[in-house]
Amino acid sequence: MMADSFVCVILVLLLSYSLSFFESVPDEVRIIGYVCIFILYDPLLTSLFGGTIGHMMLGLRVRR
Secondary structure (H helix, E strand, C coil): CHHHHHHHHHHHHHHHHHHCCCCCCCHHHHHHHHHHHHHHHHHHHHHHHCCCHHHHHHCCCCCC
16 A cells, blocks of 8 residues: 555655764664564554554454
């Protein structure tokens, strides 16, 4: 869903912005951060809230 992609892009921008305050951040840390955003976004939100933002906008909900 487009809303989920938009949220992931916002999270990547926030991570980039927050890492810019540090003098030198290894590329590995940046890569791990970006990959974690895309890998953990769906399972984390689904397990905590029953769906991602895109799911909620469409009225979908994951039940037990």
